[in-house]
Amino acid sequence: MSDVVVLGAGIAGHTAALHLSRKLGQEHTVTVVSPNSYWNWIPSNIWVGVGKMKRKQVVFPLGPIYRKKGISFEQAEAVAIRPYGDAEDPRGAVDIVRTDPAQAGETDRIRFDYLINATGPKLKFSATEGLGPDGFTVSVCTADHAVEAAAQFREVIAKLKRGQRQTIVVGVGHGTCTCEGAAFEYVFNVDTELRDAGVRDLARVIYLTNEAELGDFGVGGMVFDEHGYQTTSKIWTESLFRERGVEAIAGAHVERIEPNIVHFETLDGEHHSLEFDYAMLLPPFGGVDLAAYDRDGNDITSELFAPNGFMKVDADYTAKPYEQWRAEDWPKTYECPGFDNIFAVGIAFAPPHQISRPRKSPNGTLIAPAPPRTGMPSGVMAKTAALTIVDRIQKGKATPARDASMTEMGAACVASAGTGLRSGSAAAMTMMPVVPDYSKYPTGRDTKDTRGELGLHGHWVKLMLHYLFIYKAKGLPGWFLIPE
């Protein structure tokens, strides 16, 4: 009998737990530890954030699903990993602090034979003074944040309808943020809502991003083959901004936010201040606060985790310049070095470096999008780690790990640019692979499978994925046939 513990119940953690429960017999246990009792389809939060969807359409309670699937659920925050166990038991253990209201603050220690760390990000609003719902901007990172964003956005529309001009800033709130795609989606959904409300001409809409150029999306941009010519995601994205009349500021690091003013530095080292009436700025991500201890209680956090709090896996973390980055630097199995029973997937694993070229301003400020590792790649990594564990339980601990490097994995990214079954629009992109491999492809990616299209069909795809992935996450009949 083996006990498998999964930390986190987001896209990665939940996917891993479902596959583990499907593949492992009842003699084994699967336990999910998550501080939240609800699952959230985060890609649709942008629609909640403009009032096009209700919170209940993007979340559902995890408890009933886990009861049905025979998965134990601990509503708790994991605070420490003990890979060597403790004085009482040499098996690995995780220290948790319960977060469900009935037992809030109670601590416990859960033993494991295998562990998947899929804790997702810590939303580091504190990295920028005044950033976030406790400061002077809104966010769509969680469903509750998005509900608040929608409420404030409604007020903006009401003011516009009264004839008051408004400046709306959407983007990222720090030079090292990731998820620029979500900010891109939000700005065009805001634009669409303003048009539908008949007040677009009174609003100034500005996209503020750390990307050195539009269309980078944290993946270094893309090169597309189009009508016999190569074009870039930069040209394609700039076209959309021009068409919609959305202004853009690129290569920006937000330094601090005051009421209705955002202060930022750009790659040329200049400092700027911009007045706003409404701002949705995403925070940078960090690893959650997890410590690690050996059997004697000595702190070994730095052995398991990188300084940014993400867990080290089978990547090459040697510091080297951009020109020396290679596809082989990226992890394949997501196994924590030295521990063949511990894995980190999704945002929880420490990437070896960025994907986009990192840049610094003349003042030394790092302005470099962090690599995205959410959505499709996150689910694939989770399934890969889960199946490695299943193999090792069923065939023996020496069974080689399965692999799914982001340099050999494709991804579809569908960025909504407005809703409506007849009038919606989205930028629908596919890329193969996610992390470019210049040793295989001159442009870093296979141009046959790296494409970008804009149109109503993109909205249909985004809506289809919304319903498909919620169906899958609910573990309804045939859920496992829907690919990650």
Added chain:
Amino acid sequence: MDDKTTLPTVDLTNAPLPTEKTLRHRKSLIGQAGSFVIFNLRMLRLITKGKH
């Protein structure tokens, strides 16, 4: 405080604008139904071709 003239906005004046034909295609139900099918097939190819 920056104003419109000092704010370092990206110069989009040379960005290509879609033609009328492209705009019509983006909204055409028949054309978009075809694009929808093709995009889904492309996603399936990504899944079968890559590590998934």
